[in-house]
Amino acid sequence: MGALAQSGPAELSGAQLKMHVTELASDTYQGRRTGTEGADLARTYILGQVGDMAPCRENVLQPFSFDSRRSGESFEGKNIIGLYEGTEGNSDTIVLTAHFDHLGERNGQIFNGADDNASGTAVLIELSRFFHDVQPKHDIVIAFLDAEEMGLQGARHLVDSACLKDRRVLLNVNLDMVSRSQVSELYAVGTHHYPFLKPVLEGISTGEGLSVLFGHDLPGTGQDDWTMSSDHGPFHAAGIPFLYFGVEDHDGYHAPSDVAGDVTWDFFNVAANYILHSILAMDEQQWDTFAK
Numbered sequence: 001m002g003a004l005a006q007s008g009p010a011e012l013s014g015a016q017l018k019m020h021v022t023e024l025a026s027d028t029y030q031g032r033r034t035g036t037e038g039a040d041l042a043r044t045y046i047l048g049q050v051g052d053m054a055p056c057r058e059n060v061l062q063p064f065s066f067d068s069r070r071s072g073e074s075f076e077g078k079n080i081i082g083l084y085e086g087t088e089g090n091s092d093t094i095v096l097t098a099h100f101d102h103l104g105e106r107n108g109q110i111f112n113g114a115d116d117n118a119s120g121t122a123v124l125i126e127l128s129r130f131f132h133d134v135q136p137k138h139d140i141v142i143a144f145l146d147a148e149e150m151g152l153q154g155a156r157h158l159v160d161s162a163c164l165k166d167r168r169v170l171l172n173v174n175l176d177m178v179s180r181s182q183v184s185e186l187y188a189v190g191t192h193h194y195p196f197l198k199p200v201l202e203g204i205s206t207g208e209g210l211s212v213l214f215g216h217d218l219p220g221t222g223q224d225d226w227t228m229s230s231d232h233g234p235f236h237a238a239g240i241p242f243l244y245f246g247v248e249d250h251d252g253y254h255a256p257s258d259v260a261g262d263v264t265w266d267f268f269n270v271a272a273n274y275i276l277h278s279i280l281a282m283d284e285q286q287w288d289t290f291a292k
Contacts, residue, residue: 010134012126012276014269020049020122021179021268024100025114025260032113033104034147035075042100046080046121046144050128053082056141056163064157068150077101077146079154081163084131084140086283091167093139094283095240097155097231098124098175099148109256114263116253117148120175123272130276136283138170145231148176155231159238170287171197172242173279174232179268180258181247185211186271188278189226189244192217193236196291197243197282204277207270241291243282245275 023029023045030038043061053060062079080100086092098120102113112118121144128142141163145154158164178186191198191214198214206212216226227233232242252258285291 010130010276010280012123012130012272014265016126017122017268017272018265020125021114021118021263022260024118024121025112027110027112029112031104031111032100032102034077034101034150036104038104039101039146043078043080046100046125049125050082050142051132053128053142054084056081056083058162062157062161062163064153066147066150066153075147075150077154077157079146079158080144081158082128082142084136084142086136086138086140088137088139091139092287093141093164093167093169094136094279095141095143095158095164095169095172095235096124096127096175096279097143097145097158097172099145099154099231101146101149103149103254111254111256112259114252114258114260115177115180115247115250116258117176118260119177119179119263119268123175123178123275126272127276127279138283139167140283148231152231152233155234159234169235169240170291171282172232172235172240173275173282174230174242174244175246175275176230176244177246178271178275179263180250180252181264181267183211184209184264184267184270185213185247186274187213187216187246187248189215189217189246190232190242193227194241197241200281200285201278204274204281206274210267210270210274212274243278245271
């Protein structure tokens with residue numbers, strides 16, 4: 001059946017989202033820095049929560065190597081990539097991404113990364129479960145990416161990987177920092193570059209108290225331009241349309257205070273479900289006529 005043909009309204013569980021963020025942002029995971037035991041534990045947790053995912057050509061676990069831009073040190077990251085086949089039966093694909101790594105430990109302090117990006121990871125876990133039960137129209141690739149904090153390395157590997165080589169990638173939807181906003185504002189970034197996406201987003205109910213804003217994608221605006229700021233960047237560089245959902249920087253950004261206790265849970269729940277319905281709406285489009 002198609003994604004919108006299920007019985008009852010589509011909804012992600014706020015209780016499950018909270019459980020995932022609270023777990024992944026606990027001290028047990030040591031800030032989930034690439035190449036550490038904490039990152040390995042995060043992968044184990046994610047794999048345990050999503051269950052069996054079909055691999056996207058390669059194995060579900062996809063390792064890659066890179067050198068640090070700052071130190072020249074060599075690292076190995078590992079993405080988790082799964083595939084949910086659509087009813088269309090072709091290679092047209094929507095790629096959903098969120099990075100699970102964070103900054104690790106610095107000067108004896110753990111950077112837990114609750115919003116950045118246990119939050120996007122939590123939503124992606126629940127989206128994986130959703131598409132396990134509700135078959136989409138287009139193929140869906142679910143990608144939990146490593147080494148975003150080291151230069152979007154996991155996304156770069158995915159864009160160049162065998163998984164996407166013979167696919168027509170219609171859209172990347174990237175989730176990074178979607179759980180913490182005292183003013184209940186979620187940004188949908190990318191419509192300046194791909195204006196055909198905006199009317200679809202504007203037609204989706206936002207839920208109680210949520211404001212969905214557009215912007216942060218205007219060239220020439222320096223740090224206010226988020227076009228290349230997270231894992232959607234390599235997709236855009238490859239000419240693939242993207243939507244990036246995230247909040248503006250807050251006091252916890254890249255700080256030890258990015259903890260689960262400061263997540264705004266009601267906002268997170270509403271934002272996650274707006275993201276779900278955005279993906280479902282994009283999945284229903286006829287892309288040959290829509291993306292113009």
